[in-house]
Amino acid sequence: MTLGKRLRERRERFGKTQMDAARELEISNVQLSRYESDDRKPEPEMLSRFAEYYRTTTDYLLGRTEDSTLASGDSALYAEFELFIRNPEHGVFFKDYLDAPEERKEEMRRFWEFIRDKERNRKPGDRQGE
Template structure:
């Protein structure tokens, strides 16, 4: 399925009109129409904005996976939020994320992404290993 079709499919899945989506994304309706029709290809920054806005991943939009929610913190991993909440409630970690619970949703999303980045970098690290190393 081409990128444009996936963009349109995600927009429709979220119940958004082309005009509303374009306005929210800070682009013109004509630009969004061209992306959806395949007449125009988004640059990496725009692709990232699409993925965030449509609550999916760039991998899905580019056709690397057929699961629109795989790996997306808001929709893909049902245990992601629970694991994150458990992490921030640990007194050793919670200081870093102390404002999370009172933060606006956009800030919470940013903090969850940062935590996911840390979690991926530390995957497989054993006690005593240097941080960031293998």
């Protein structure tokens, strides 16, 4: 399978349109289309962004492996997430996570990472989102 086909397969796995993925990756729809059709090859930095965005490895995207799972460092992040959702105070929000299909779990983990990153520098007494 080519790089372009793998990019498209990952995008579709996450239920994203080319427009959505291009906007979130901060590239043009035309540029993403060219990558997916193998008309252009991404620079190494862009390849890394694709791997991060699609929750896979550059080796998978480049066809060096058929294993699309993330490295063990990412597993630690997911373990942290699962500890978070098992907390009764947090678990209500993510109550469906443990029984969700893998695609839905990926979405929920990304949402949690977004929230965690936004709140990282918040100080006690700051209002949420400030």
